[in-house]
Each structure stands twice: as C-alpha cells, then as structure tokens.
Amino acid sequence: MDYSDEEIVKDVLAGEKQLFGLLVDRYQQPVYNLMFRYAGNRDEAADLTQDAFLRIFERLRLFQADKVFFPWLYSLAINLAKDWSRKKNRQHRKMFLLQQQAEETQIDTAVHEDSENRQEIEQVEHGLMLLPSQTREILILRYRHGCPIQDVASAFKISESAVKMRIKRGLAQLRGILLDKESLQS
Amino acid sequence: MNNIQDDDKKIAELLRQTREQEAPAWLKQQIMQRVYTPRPNPYHRLKNWFFQPNLHFSPVGLVAVTLVVCIAFWGGVMKERQSAGAAGSQAIAVSPFTNNAEANYLIGRGLLAADQREAALAFFHRAVALEPERAEYVHWQAVAYWSTGKEDLERQSYFKVVQEHPDYVPSLLNLGHNFLENGKYNKALDYYQRVLQHEPQLPEALYNSGLAYQRLDEETREKEAFKNFLETNRTGKWALRAVEHLHQLGDFSFRTYRIGMYRLVLKVTDLVQSAPAASQKEMELLADVFNHASEQELQIVVYNSEERSKAKQTALRLRDQLLRHLGPGPHGPIKISWFDAAETISSSADGQNLKLSPSVLIFSTPSNMDKRRNTI
Numbered sequence: 001m002d003y004s005d006e007e008i009v010k011d012v013l014a015g016e017k018q019l020f021g022l023l024v025d026r027y028q029q030p031v032y033n034l035m036f037r038y039a040g041n042r043d044e045a046a047d048l049t050q051d052a053f054l055r056i057f058e059r060l061r062l063f064q065a066d067k068v069f070f071p072w073l074y075s076l077a078i079n080l081a082k083d084w085s086r087k088k089n090r091q092h093r094k095m096f097l098l099q100q101q102a103e104e105t106q107i108d109t110a111v112h113e114d115s116e117n118r119q120e121i122e123q124v125e126h127g128l129m130l131l132p133s134q135t136r137e138i139l140i141l142r143y144r145h146g147c148p149i150q151d152v153a154s155a156f157k158i159s160e161s162a163v164k165m166r167i168k169r170g171l172a173q174l175r176g177i178l179l180d181k182e183s184l185q186s
Numbered sequence: 187m188n189n190i191q192d193d194d195k196k197i198a199e200l201l202r203q204t205r206e207q208e209a210p211a212w213l214k215q216q217i218m219q220r221v222y223t224p225r226p227n228p229y230h231r232l233k234n235w236f237f238q239p240n241l242h243f244s245p246v247g248l249v250a251v252t253l254v255v256c257i258a259f260w261g262g263v264m265k266e267r268q269s270a271g272a273a274g275s276q277a278i279a280v281s282p283f284t285n286n287a288e289a290n291y292l293i294g295r296g297l298l299a300a301d302q303r304e305a306a307l308a309f310f311h312r313a314v315a316l317e318p319e320r321a322e323y324v325h326w327q328a329v330a331y332w333s334t335g336k337e338d339l340e341r342q343s344y345f346k347v348v349q350e351h352p353d354y355v356p357s358l359l360n361l362g363h364n365f366l367e368n369g370k371y372n373k374a375l376d377y378y379q380r381v382l383q384h385e386p387q388l389p390e391a392l393y394n395s396g397l398a399y400q401r402l403d404e405e406t407r408e409k410e411a412f413k414n415f416l417e418t419n420r421t422g423k424w425a426l427r428a429v430e431h432l433h434q435l436g437d438f439s440f441r442t443y444r445i446g447m448y449r450l451v452l453k454v455t456d457l458v459q460s461a462p463a464a465s466q467k468e469m470e471l472l473a474d475v476f477n478h479a480s481e482q483e484l485q486i487v488v489y490n491s492e493e494r495s496k497a498k499q500t501a502l503r504l505r506d507q508l509l510r511h512l513g514p515g516p517h518g519p520i521k522i523s524w525f526d527a528a529e530t531i532s533s534s535a536d537g538q539n540l541k542l543s544p545s546v547l548i549f550s551t552p553s554n555m556d557k558r559r560n561t562i
Contacts, residue, residue: 003401015427016397020221021367024214032209046210053217117203124200143201171194178197 005069038081071155127177212335287316371398446479458544473511482550491543494526
C-alpha cells in the first residue's frame, strides 16, 4: 500500500497530524544528512532536522498540491541550513571538516568490506565536501536522490538550464579534485 | 572529449553510491512530539524573547515544582508516618528517590507535566523497580520513554503491561497509536479492536480504526468504523472529519448541517425512517443546537423521489418532534417543505452532482421578524 506524499499532506492538513509521521519516516534520512553536511556533527544535525520538520509542518498549507513534495520539503530544509550556516562563524567551518573526517572514520571501520570501488566512493565523498555548498547539494539531490532536473530547479528556485550548468561545473570540479588526489597518491 | 564524458558518467555513478549517515532512532519521536505540542501563544513567545536564556522563570515550572514538593511530602512523609505510627512524629527529609513507589510515580507524573522528561523517567524507573506489577507505573514509564524519544523501550514497556494485564486499556490504546503512526495498520487495528472489546465507544479507537482501514483500502470496514464513531460522537472536528471520510466514499448516511454559527452532524438514514423512534435522538440533538440559535429561522426540506406523501409525512413528523424537544422557551420559526424529487448535491470526492433520495436538507437563515416589524 503506497500512499503518495501529496495524499498524506492532504490528510495532515485535514487534521490528521499523526500521519505527518509517515512523511518524517520517508524523509528524515535525506534531511538529517543535509543538515549533517552543513553542521558537521550529529547533535546539531538532529536539532536542525527537528527544526526543519517543524517548519515543514507549519508551512504545509503553502504546499501546492500539483507539485512534487520532496523538492518542496528539501528547499525548506536547505533554506534553514543556509540560515543556520550564516549565523555561524568561519571557525565553525574548520571544525566541520575535522569532525566530518572523524565521523567518517567511524563508518569506515564498520564497512570496511570493499576495495577499490569503496575508495573511489570515499574520494567522491571527500571531494563533495570541498565544493561550494549549493553545487554540492545540487549534485546530491540529482544523483544520490535521483531527482529530475525540473525538481532540482524547483528545490533551489533556479532555472533548469542553471541546474544543468551547475551540475556540469560540479562534475568538472569533482573530476579535478579526484585527479589531484590520484596524482598525489600515485 | 569522450574521456571527459566517461569520467563524468563514472563520477555520477559514484555519487549515486555515496553513503548516508543513519538518522538517530529517536529523531522521529522528537519531531512528532514537537508537532503535537501547540505553539506558545504570542504572550509566551514575547516573554521567552525577553527572558531568555539566563533569567529563566516559568509559571508552569513553578507550579510543577510546588506540586512535586507537595507530592513528595505527602508520599514520602505522610505515608511513612502512617506506617510508623506514633514514632512518625519526627521530621523526615524526603530523598529524591524515596522507597515509596507511589510517591515516585506521582513525582514522575508531576515532572512529566512540567516537561522535565529525563527526570520524570528516573522516578518512573524507581516506581517500577519497587512495584513492577503495577500496570500504571509501567504504562507511565512507557509514556516517559516516548517523550524522550526511546521508541523501542516505549513499546517494550507497553508490551510488558499488556502481557501481565491484558485488559489495561491505556497501554492497548497507545500501542494502537504507536503502530498507526509507524504505518503498521494491521497491528494498529489489532490493538484498537482489543481496546474496543473493553470500551466499545472509545472515540480514539473508533476513529483511528477508520483511518487504519482507509490506509489499507478496506472501504467497507472504513465506512463501518467511521459510522460507529459517529453513532456516539456528533460534535467537534473529528465528527466533521468522519463525515467527510464517509462522503469521500460516497456514503451520505451522516451529514453536516449548519444551524446559525453551529455545525451539527445528523444521521440522515434515521431522519427519513418511517418509525418515529429512529429520528427522536436526531431531533433532540437538533433542538439542543436550535435552542442556542434563537435569531435563526430553521428550514427542513424533505426529498422523496418515489412518493410525495411520504416526504410530507416525514417533514411533519420531524417538525413535531423538534417542537416537542424545543420546549416552551423562545425559538426561531421552523419552516418545512417537501418534494417528490431527489436532492441534488455536489460530491466532495469528485465534484460530480449526486442524487439522494430519500433525503433531508436542514439549514437556517437569519430570522427576518425584526425587519417585518419595522416595515409594518
């Protein structure tokens, strides 16, 4: 039984608050990860995720039923992350990368199964964190979450051609970063 | 050029495989708790803005602390004094963890009400450790687990209660809610059914059963559940919502009527039955509302496409019953009319027009008696 996000939104707006839990189930993972990329630590990411879902709940009436829900939700979450980010000073950014590496090291020991492909994925993950935040998030929304260009454009409130351009640039930047790493390693 | 394209394809593929952090297990609970918590009113927001965060004063906190102190005194001192008899004349200081299970439980309740969740949990733990067989202690421990986002422990506690006390309705009900919120509709229904075996008219279990059947696409049972809910619940937003659910399914056995500023749910199938006893209860409900809308003129319109005389009979009967229930006090005029045609209404499900027969339309308009007087 698969209920669309839009159907759930309709029922939540009609007063069945408890069904909002189904939307949280579906999207807490991407939102939490988005916040983690901005905040760099689990506690802050969890707090921001809560704030994001509360904001989403409070603004549910503004969601247009003919649109796709996920990009709308994601755009609210991104705005919240950006607002939060602006309030933090640059020192925080330095901390972020250090903590990110520490967190990832923890994961590495848990999923240490694989070889070359795993290393490549790790390099891409590190490379992503070196990109400008909007480019990074566009690439993640497009490839990790499989969103069509149209939905990515809607989430970032930019044109489709701008999304395509940023994806192209983002891939080029990643390519460059990975190349640098390769040459350093070799 | 091809090399660049190949590289981009490979990077795109690697991006798809990038890993995600696991969101904490308690996150959803915390979010839902905040969703359920009403936003503070403008006064409190203003107060919080002025007094945050160093100088903290909370009236609720003060009341809660007072309550906790009183309960602790009553639970810890008075009870022990009772058991100690005459020897209890000396003052006893109550430690945070008294050995009186009930005192711990009541302190936990007070702290939970004051939103001191972790502290409350500690007291519930103590109460449960002292008297593990008391269902309400374990139940409230589960509630405290819920409030702190410990979903698994919450369920385990409820399960523990219902294993030892299979008839303990609050835990059965909360298990139903828990499963419903997590999309496990069949399990939710199991628990709601168990609740209804003990309390057949419990509104939450009746209404949420309807929701669970809706999610499972079981229309017949969904209708049945919402109708059962409406048999005993006719006011409030949930009654209006239940009627909407039925209308979405094309069932118009219940309808919402606007009488002045009130909205009233009536059972149409009882209004149009020829047996007077069936419509008695409905007219009693209508009379209650109409008594509070004395400035209104009431219109009762009956439709019966098969027989005009039946429509007339029904209209007369409804007016007579209503007048009996209204009593001698002042009320607005009541007008009746009848038609040998079906009532046409717009379906909320698809916006199409529907024909209903037999059917009753009830509405009110502002009474124009004053205007007439002025004109004369």
